[in-house]
Structures are given as C-alpha cells and as structure tokens.
Amino acid sequence: MRGPGGWWHRKSTPAKFETYTRWSFHFLAAVEVPSIGLPAFGALGAALGTLLLGLTAVHATVSMVTVSQGLDWTRGRRPQPVRLLWTLAAVTAAAGLTALLVARSEPDSDRLASATGMVFGIVVVVGAGISALGMRGGRRIAALVAGYGLTSCALAFALGVPWFAALITGGGVLVGGGFIAFTAFFSIWLLDAVYALDEARETRARLAVAEERLRFGRDLHDVMGRNLAVVALKSELAVQLARRGRPEAVEQMVEVQRIARETQREVRDVVRGYREADLGVELAGARGVLAAAGITCEVRGEPSGLPDQVQSALGWVVREATTNVLRHGNAGRCAVRLETREGRVVLTVENDGAGDVRGSGGSGLAGLRERLAEVGGTLEAGPADGDLFRLVAEVPLAVQEVPA
Template sequence: MRRPGGWWRLKSTPEKVETYTRWSFHFFGVSEIGGIGLATYSQVGPGFATVLSLMVVTHAAACMATTSRALDWTLGRRPPPTRQLWALGVLTALVAVVAIALAEHGPAGEDVDAAALGVFVGVQGFGVGALALGVHDRRRRVMALVAGFAVGAGLVAFAVGLSWSGALVTGGVLLLAGAFLAATAVFSVWLLKAVYALDDAKETRARLAVAEERLRFGRDLHDVMGRNLAVIALKSELAVQLSRRGRPEAVDQMIEAQRIAQASQREVRDVVRGYREADLEVELAGARGVLSAAGIVAEVTGETAGLPAQVQSALGWVVREATTNVLRHGDAEKVTVVVRRTEGRVVLTVENDGAADADGSPAGGSGLAGLRERLSGVDGTLEAGNAGKGVFRVTAEVPLPPATGAGREVAP
C-alpha cells in the first residue's frame, strides 16, 4: 500500500514544478473568490452580496479552466485554447460591466458602490492574469492586454459617473494589479518550460554518453578488424593467383591468411571481453563524471588497488547499474559511493537521496536482478532498497580470496 504523499515523491522534478504551477493558478481563483466575492458579505446585505459572489465564483471557475488548458497548450499537449481565451475575455468584461451597472442602478449606499467597484476591478485584474497565459510568448500582446483593460476600466468608470481623478485611480489600480498578475503568470510559464528543457537536456546527455560508448566500441573493432581483414583479403587474392598458376606458395599464403583470421578472432574476443568486464576504478571515475554532468553532487571514497580482476569487474557493474538507476528513476541531488574492505570482504555502497517510495523504487528491476546473477558468480550478495526518508541504497558484498583478504578498512 502506497504511503500518503507517495504520489508526490514519484513525480519527477519537472512534474513537481508543473503541479505546483498549476495549483498556484487554481489558488489565484480561490483567492479571487475569498478576497473579492466573500468579502462583499461584510460590506452589503446578503442578497446583493450573493449576487456579486455568484458572479465572482463563475468568473474564477472560468479562469481556472482556462489557465489549465493554457498550461497544457504551453507544454504541447493541446491546441491553442483560442475559444476559451475569447470566452474568458468576454466574461471578464461582462462581469465588470454588470458589477458597475449594479452599483449605478442597484441599492443606494457607499458600501454598495465600494463592493461593486471592488468586483469591477478585481475580476478584471485576475482575468488579465489568466488571459496573459494565452499570449505569454508575445511580450507586446501582454502589455497591450494589460494596458487595454486598464484604459477600458478607467473610461467605463468615468462614464458611469466617477470623477476624472477617480477614474484615473481606478485605471491605475487595475494597471498595477493586472501587470503584477500577468508578469507572475508569464514568469511561471517561463520557469516551467525552462525546467522541462533542462530535464530534456539531462536525458540528451545520457543518450550522448551511450552513443559515445558505442562509437568507442566501434572504433576498437575497426582498429582490430580493419587492418587484419585487409591483409586477409590481400593474402587470399594472392593465394588464388598462385593457385591458378600452379605455384606451391599458394598453400603458404592460405596458411598465413588462416593464422591472421585466428589472431583476429582472439583480438575481437579481447575487445568484447574488455567491453563486458567493467573496471571498478574506471567505472567510479565515469560515474563521478556522468553524475556531475547531470548536476548531481557525487562523493566517491575508497581505494581499489590490489583487488582481484573478477571482484573489480563485478563491483564495476554494480556502480554502472546504480548510476544508471539514479539518472533514470530518481530525482537525486547527491550520490555517495563508498568502497571498503573488511573481514575478508569488499563492500560497495551506493546511496542517493531523492528516491521514490518502496512501490516506485527500481529494486525489483531486471537490472538489479542481473547484478545479483553476476555477483552470485563470485559468491557475492546484493541488497537494494530504501534506507530512510527519500534515500535509496545499494549494497554489494564480495568475498576476497584468502591471499588478499587482509581485513583492513580501505575507506572510512
């Protein structure tokens, strides 16, 4: 059973930022309801306050729906919400006009005028902030949107009887409030897109690392096979020509070609064996470099000198797989790798923060299952699982041959 809050830890960093951004915009809608709609109950009678509150609630719900669709469009999941944006703009203007009309033709009293004016300015401010999401990629359009609503609010306020100074103040307040909310919306979208771009860059670096390793392997094979195949082809052609002429040297050339082919087979096996057998020191250095490139702090302690080749190979694969799991599954900020030798055994520990809960951990994955098989070949063991809140730990133990098991600590 998943622990409470596990859904949040299962999310990647971009998904967390997206969730935070989305609910922040929804909170703006709740703030509009509480700060403008419900506030009218403390200013006017319940009947008139209910009418104003229903108008504000309707407008806030439309803002929430529009911002949600606009965010999906920003992330490339939906087409542009053009209709929703126009509908929200019309609804914002309509609610504002109705509010000011109620102030003009509704119950008399300064409190009524103040409540209606608050709704008039407030819904336009929040509406501008929501509408800015639909034109966030065009700075001039955002500025025109803010200025247009501010000027329109001032003209409407002056038309219904406010003095020119009062209309100017009304337009100025809406200009400041709309500019603040629009800037907040634009910056939030920019930050969200930047986080997703950084995450894509992280995945690109991982793919480039894999591609570079494949190129290295291909170069090694080319260096081994290219020259030898050219020589074999030349020897074979020479043997054919000598054989057609009935020369006995053809046999010698074929024997030489056979020898080169067998030597090539051995060299290819050596290349593949070197590719398959991981060197612990090389893997530790590679893990430190890959993690640092991904923006993760990597601390590696311990010495590998004097460890048998089969032990280094087995533990090197553990480092490689653990590093891959950190990059793919977790949201780590720090990874600690410790190699120590004690009581005739070598213990490798890889620990990272930012791990998912038990249900989302890679402990049961095929990669770690393969590591257990490799370690069993050298009588080693592997343990993987959560080691505290948000901490995932992989521990591998491999026994040392009696001649090397000195029982001393190599790393603290």
C-alpha cells in the first residue's frame, strides 16, 4: 500500500503494538519540556529559567533514549542499558536538586515554589517510571521506585522542607513513579505476549505443512515399501532359477515387471490425491483456521456441482490465500466469495491486512498462476480499496487443459 499510512499497514500486529508502546513512553518523556520546562522559564526569568529548561530538555532526551534502548533490550536486540540507567538517575537527581535549590533561594515566592515543585515532581516521577523499562522483575522495579521516593523525601527534608511536606513529596513520587513503572512493566509483559502469540501462529502453520508432508511420506512408504520388498524377493528367486537354467525365471521377471507397473500406478494415485484439493473441504478448513487465529471469516457460495478440476484448482487458491493471511497479513476480517459468471467460476478472497504487499509477487502466488494457467484460468492479486488485499481467481467451467 502506498501513501503516508502505508508504512503502518506493512507492520505486523506485534510490530504495531511495539511502535505504539514506544510512542507512548516517548510522548511521556517529551511532554516534560512544554509542561514544566517552559512554565519554569516563564516564571523564573532568563537565568534560572534557562537553567531549569535546559535540565528538563536534557532529562527528556535521556528518558527517550532510555525508552528506545530499554525496549530493544526486552526484545533481545541489545544488552541491558545499565550505564544509561545510571545516567538517567544522575540527570534526574541533578534536575530535581537544582529545582529544590532554586526554590530555596526565594522561599517566600509562591510562583517560584509552584514552578520548581512541578519540575521536581514530574522529573523524578518520570525518571523513576521510565527506568523500569530497563529492568526485569517486579521486586527490583518496586525497590527502584521505593528508592526514588525515599531519596526524594530525604533530599527535600535535608534542604529545609518541613517534614510533613517532605513526606508528601516522597509519597507523591512513590505513587506517580509506581504508576508509570507498573504501566511499563505491564506494557513489556503484554508486548512479549503479543510476540509469543504471533510466533505460535507461525508455528501452527509450519506444523500443518509438516503434518501434510508426513502423511504424504507415509502413503509413499506404504506403497513403495510393500511392493519393493516383493520385487526384491521375486528378483532374487529369478536369479536363482536362471542360474539353474529353469524356465520359470522368465515368469518371475514378468511378475516383477507387473509389480513395477502396478507400483507406478499406485504412486501416481498417491501424488494425484496429494495434489488435488477439494474446494468444499478447503473452504471449511479456511473458515476454521482463520477463526482459530482470531480472524473473522465469511464464506459465500456453494462449490457443489462444480467439475472436479475446477474444485481442485480453486481449492489450491483457497489454501494459498489462507496461508498468506495467516503468515503475512495483519487481517482481522476475511471474506471469500464463490460465484459463476458467463461460464467462468470466480473466486474472490478479500482481507483487511493489505500491509503485506509482497504477497502479490511471492512464489506461492506465482505457483498458483501456473497451476491455473494449466486449466485456462487466471489469477490477480494486490491491494484494493482502502486497506483491503484482494485475490481474484477465474477458471472456466468447461476446463480444457492447456498443453505445455
């Protein structure tokens, strides 16, 4: 999909959730500058206001970097950002201490106290909460938030803040930082769960393919193993008879030829059964598999009465389209329509996961085009209206195989 929103639609569901999580915490850090930095600049004047605004901007920048590296660490893309966590703690302490010292310089100014108090509270709360993105374990995160709260209380009391106000300051940091830290902890847990579910869906698709291959292998083993054992025995008997000059050796080799031809026929039957797909079975299977994956699937049309070759060709289309929706798309809804138009059977598969534009040129769809071309059919696939991805296959009712 082209356009300003195409990059978003190309993302998988886990990637979208990860992007949303990053943006949420980046916004939480970036909002420090307009919410507390600029008001402090307006309230304190050029010198002190510029100092607090600069510290707030530095703290917001370090916080956003911590968000990025912390989330990368949780996904296993980089080592734990230990040094960055200490840097964030140091910048948080510097900004908070500076705010308290500025407030102490003019203790009778309510405007100054309000501005510096906002800087101190929000900087420390955001610092404590975002630090949780770089840590694992509920106890460690709880200890981190408690440490920020106790340090804030002790620092405020040491700089002359009344003990009751210092306790309120520490309690506010504990509650606010704890809330953001819990949000970070829950967001990481939910992100891991989304990725795990996506991997499970991929694994289920691979297991289905592997199970079909095993079934095919068992069928071939049953045919080839039995018949080859008979061929070996009869060939050995023919060799013994030939060495003795017995005419029965010819009869045994004739029987070997018969068994070999019978084996060829049975192998062709197995391969033909493997390659042919029943359209009704494939439609029912697609509905069940997509529903199990949380994708609403609506099927319209009745395949009964269609020629076997038409059902086989379109059955493979349904199978490949379902695989693409499960593995590549990001769909929440899928619609399958089967109808007859002017002597041609038309199968349309639409889903709202048009993010994977690669599907129109993949090897699976290329193979389907070749298969449909053998029976005079066509296949078109690509993005449609809005965020839809549409696949349309047409096969003539009177199938005539196209010579190679």
